[in-house]
Amino acid sequence: MNRKTLLLPAAAGLLTTALTGCGSSDGSGSDGAAVVVGITDHIEATPSAPAPLDPAQAYDTPSWTVMHNAFQTLMRLPRSGTEPVPDAAQSCGFQDKQSEQYRCTLRPGLKFSNGHDLTAADVKFSLDRVRNINFKNGPASLLSGIDKVETPSERVVVIHLTAPDATFPSKLTTPATAILDSEVYQGKGLYKGFETVGSGPYSMEPEVKDNRLVKAVFTRNKNYQGTLEPKSDKVEIRFFDDSEALEEALSDGEVGVVPKGLNADQIERLQAGEVKGIRISGSAGQAIRYLGFNTDAPVVRDKVVRQAIAHVVDRQALVRDAYKRTADALYSMVPTGTTAHINSFYNKYGEPSIPAARRLLQHAGVQTPVKLTLAYSSDHYGQATTKEFTSLRDQLNGSGLFQADIKRVKWTSFRPAAADGKYAVYGMGWSPDFPDPDNYVAPFVGKKNFLNSPYHNSTIEDQLIPATRQKAQRSLAARDFQRIQDLIAEDVPLLPLWQGKEYVAYRDGVTGTEYIRDSSSMLQLWELGRGASA
Template sequence: MNRKTWVLPVTVGILAPVLAGCGGSDSGDGGGKPIVVGTTDTYEKNADAPAPLDPAYAYDASLWNVLRQTVQSLVRVPKGGGEPEPDAAKSCKFEGTGGLVYTCQMRDGLQFPDGTAITSKDVEYSIQRSLDIESDSGVVGLLAGIKSMETPNDKTITFRLSSADATLPYKLATPAAGIVERKLYAPKKLRNGFVLDGSGPYTMKAEAKGDAMTKVVFTHNPKYKGSLTVKNDKVELKPYASAQAMGKALVRGDVDVINGKFDPQQVQEFTDDPPEHVQFLEMQGLETHYIIFDTANPATNKPVRQAVSQLIDRGEIASKVYAPTAEPLYSLVPASISGHTNSFFNKYGDPDVAKARNILEKAGVSTPVKFDMYYSEEHYGPANKQEFELIQKQLNSSGLFDVTLKDVASWTKYRADGQKGKYPAYAMAWAPDFPDADNYVAPFLDKDNFLSSPYSNGEIRNTLIPRSRRASDRADATGDLEKIQDLVADDVPVVPMWQGKQYVGARDDITGAEWSLSTSTDLQLWELGRGVSG
């Protein structure tokens, strides 16, 4: 999933206590005036992605941030992080000692916005629908471990797994396991267009121009029952074409909150000299950025990929392009997640042309190696272009490569063509579905991965991932996770590049801005309220 970069200077969002409640409004929203949130995220549909908001299809951070406001799941990751807590459920637990059976008891009085009662059968229907549709977005991989479901009564659902998976509660907290109404969502067919219905904290209505959403209006859902307290009555989400345009709208007061992909220079300016009546917050981020290789393409065979890894200077990229918003990354798993190890640095060390030449000569690869490398400035911002121009310079100046860069304007096309193997190498960012090392490993390497990658390592898929998931204490999975990262550093299906911080800007009469984005870049609009300007 392009799933999605964003720590307060005093880490308020990490250390503050978690508040829980049952739905209901505590808005203080200025007499019904909506809170307007600007974003650089884009929301599009096309022939390859006609149903971008269907939970059985959506697997993109920006789209999930729309779904999370509207579609309810059995459990939800608390706003400060940690293990999932009940939402549509009132309790969930693993049964027995094998980690193969997980049972949830649902809350009383759950309803869809139209008043239709929600039962365990609706949960079963929704998840089975995703499994049956098995969309090519790769989102079904999150649910693939569910072998069967049982609903002995209207309030109980039991999941039986094909193999033990301690991360199942996190997966059930994602929109992939969102509860949908069967009369609106056909059993084996995606629901096309910019429509979305669920039992979450908001109802949603989209405005669109052509194949792109231009505004999303979220209105508090009075039928919502769950663990969240909704602190406003209405939020409008407005996409902007650039971070600069979005920032200017905040300064003018046209929007109340901004988030998304900020330009590094813009971050520096907001940090050094915050505009009047604007608060600018730096937040812990778990978004990671990579170069993805088509391992089936002869132009990017294993020695070539290893030589690229030997030449890339992440420190130069982080300091020259992304400072102060990023740190170099040397593994699939980011540094702040348990199980991380610096596998790429351990194997390749500092950039070295002689070592890269030796890798290619030993494999009999003729130089300069020619291939195209793709990126999307439209989606990732101007810094993405600067990053890949610097990567191109690092590779080509060695005399070992002749890399040509190609920019793709449409994110939807870019995402689809990458999955179809049309790019030898391309840029991709990942914002986790949940904050666990498994979610930086399986989506890239397991069967039905979100990249649709031809790379397959039997030891990783058949032994290391399944065994790591059996560890209910996630620290016990460290050995297997480190082995996976070492194998990736040797095979190089991806090259980790950098790990980003994330930021939120808000007018000073807005409350809850520090909670409005989780470390996993999950948008939490229900935390926003309107207070008194300072």
């Protein structure tokens, strides 16, 4: 999610309304009813962000979850694996050795859910539109490498890049590149509200209350042309207030699948088999949590202060106390399981050491205790976030080197305030746009970065990232990515904290849960089906 400010599987609690009714009594969609998915995500239209399901605005995991199932892209990720495959395209590929010209031929007979024809002109319109609207905190940065888009015929699209970019096919799998109907969407204005018109495997009907999405009903799109075969004609996503309401709905049979939103205590209880008829599976995740620093803020402008924080923070204690080990300590912005990962922060700072932090600050002449405020949002990242930041505060204050406070802020205020530089230190999460180490570093440095951070490193921006993008065989870029990780550990514009694990709870009779996420953690609702109850 990116992108995307992730919502983590072990951290629940958002602001939407729980629903009852629709769907079968066991949540599994028997007798032709919907397979019901329950989550605690939050999708809201606000004056500053009025179009949460518009590809030009949306850049968060919850919105992308909905869009991923309702829109079609030129490329998509396969059921499992990381190599993009054609979606709306019949074929795609670079036309030059420099990876600067990308050509796609569309499938014949493509149509949108409203029956309108989908042509190369709609693809060009959609890609140009995201870049032209250039919504603040939106996904336009993913397409910043496009120079121009041409349409030699109704089924052919040629995308010219400003520089080589071997990751470009992966970027075309993201909802930022969703193909829109140019007869419905405006070229320079956002499509406000929650309606969608796409060509994906499902069409989506929203149910809204107080400008929040409370239910999304996905119905098989009869006009869909592609290789996906939905296992159910109808799937619903229902949004719950908190993890307690979500677990109750799962236990009562109102919900059949919970792919995220349960807290650590609930996961522990379900793993112990305390709730009859419910199973839970876990796997390594690629979503991460980190601290962001406004490197222009006086209190953390000196990187020595940021390095001292890196010496003090005890990640193992954090995941033990706040998340009951439903997450793993993380020592790089590139998570484990991703090509080129190395433990750069551990290599530089080792185990938590107050004496090492004290020596660093004393040598630099920094007066202690350093006063800090750690800002965070629990309504977006879940109830356990308060425990996490309380623990971080106590670790820093326990060193005697810092005088830290914590500040909880509602997400709708937190995100724009962080981007405007209002917080010196703040907590953020990241779920990958696509499964490549590039997506864990490039969005956070340079001009128009995701955080609007003032941090710049010319070696990373002008040398290393461009070099990695010239290597189509991604393993050959590992050395450059490892150097990037070391430079981030040296400068500490970001401090990685932990890497989430992914859990799926489901009722007997629901099938396809093993494929519910692709390699970028996006939900694949079309994989869910109904089978005989165990």
